[in-house]
Amino acid sequence: MAAHSAVFSISKMINPFWGGRLGNTVKVFGTTLTSHRNKTMLTGENIPPPAKYGGRHTVTLIPGDGIGPELLNHVREVFRFSCVPVDFEVVHVNSALETEDDINNAITAIRRNGVALKGNIETKHTMAPSVKSRNNLLRTSLDLYANVMHCQSLPGVQTRHKNIDIMIIRENTEGEYSSLEHESVSGVVESLKIITRNNSLRIADYAFQLAREKGRRRVTAVHKANIMKLGDGLFLQCCREVASGYPDITFDSMIVDNTTMQLVSKPQQFDVMVMPNLYGNVVSNVCAGLVGGPGLVPGANYGHAYAVFETATRNTGKSIADRNIANPTAMLLASCMMLDHLK
């Protein structure tokens, strides 16, 4: 029974998506949170509660590059000062190496601990194209499909726009970031953008569930379906399907160029936004800029079984590294989100 309720409480944060596994979307939008719990048991995925040995959690810590190491040291300092029962397992990832051993070690550590806090690992685009982005590898291997960023105007921070409260949910594993590129003819490069029904349904479901939990009224899907009819058309269709199962939440959609324009003129109109990977990147950075910059917003990447927390705009900050001038707010708020996750 304890395990059952623990699973239920965990399913509130890490919403496992089984519709794709069962291949039947009818089950997705007919369900409520309680039956989500039953479904979890049905598929046999017993998500264990976060491991607490001796009452202390172990969390993987990946310092990364640039300002990552110093910020994470500060996080450790603050945790020790506040007597937080969390131990950090530090895994270094060297972005200059071409082998993937480092990042594989990090991934194994996260699989073991279930939770991680990371700084951004630099991706030099002067290295060979076969060197994949380490951050991307981490996200796809652990299937951290939802990137959640909550942009709120903070009191005391002077910005041009006031009263912003936007939640951005961005698909984290497919879309333009599939790293599938090839040069069939010299001088012509093709880059594949993949959109799948399963992932789109999954992220839409996550978005609506989160909106419902947080008592949000509106979800806006951001797309470019007038140009990419099949790709973004599929994404939009999946969002609509899922929306029909949440009648208390209004759903609308907006083309990405209009969205960005509205964001810089009237950001107060947005509530929850859901979108594929690339638009998510740009829109989340625009929103972070609106509330005060990359130093203030924390981000979280949630998957089925794992969660990784970091700064929302994923900046390495190489030019300000080790100069004691970086803003620690984003990283500290991210560590608070991690503590919430660990209950």
Next chain:
Amino acid sequence: MTARSMRSLSGALKPLFSNRLSRPPPAQYGGRHTVTLIPGDGIGPELANHVRELFRFCCVPVDFEVVNVDSSMTSEDDINDAIMAIRRNGVALKGNIETNHNLPPSYKSRNNLLRTSLDLYANVMHCQSLPGVRTRHRNVDIMIIRENTEGEYSSLEHENVPGVVECLKIITKTKSLRIAEYAFRTARAKGRRRVTAVHKANIMKLGDGLFLECCKEVASGYPEIAFDSMIVDNTPCRPQQFDVMVMPNLYGNVVSNVCAGLVGGPGLVPGANYGEDYAVFETGTRNTGKSIANHNTANPTAMLLASCLLLDHLKLHAYAAMIRRGVLSTVSETRLHTADLGGQGSTSEVVQSIMNAVQSTGPRTLST
């Protein structure tokens, strides 16, 4: 063009430049130009009418050949007629043609078809803070040059496995070199100091990597212009730091809309699409504006400034300056602002005021 920059060009570009130098001047029959006019959907037709009204009032020697494109029809005859008219006239002014995304995917975006058939490879948008328009950012003056024909907008999508869609984003060396050349040439012509390339090469290494490489190659031929690059997620932060920006198609879409929002909205910024032989002018953010169509509330500034760009292209600079002066003086009058700028003026009032401004500044007819 210095010898060094000519040498740095790939073979494909040399004929482009020899063509450019000997391009025939725009055809003037009896001293009057003929320009194709495509009203489009939504607010397009009414704005195009205002442009015609204003041109007639100012006695501009331009005749419009109107070609209507019906966006609800699936046959491509309409747009082919329009394309043929533009090939004939060389210049066009258009409203946005709606792309209903509920139609089947085989129905290609008409605007996109037009751009790719005429090879209008450069989309240029000049975002400037206008006096009299209250915005949160001041002193924004950014020129955005966006690749207009390839990138994510190649309309190549397929569904090999049900539920999995692949969308191809194409970047080619030739087109990247071409757009980079265009950007640097324009920067030099306008006396700009810096060109920033916007990309996402840390993730799309081959694609955007190629784009970035081409920009760097071209930059080496323009030593007086500083070149730097920025990843697309960093760009929306501080607008005053940018001068000229060059980028592939999709980032161009998003960034140009952000910039338009920064200077006051879609009603204020004109856009131009340039190709080797053709030029098409439209509003910068390509909105159809269906919800405000025929309400007399649309902001005509963008379309009128686009028509000024058209006049500049036809080398009717005196008329262009006259109309532009009138438009800018009207925009600075707050009581005439239309709804998108927070006022209550109507489109016809704005146009009337522009006409008054033009009449008061000088003689109605000007010789070219």
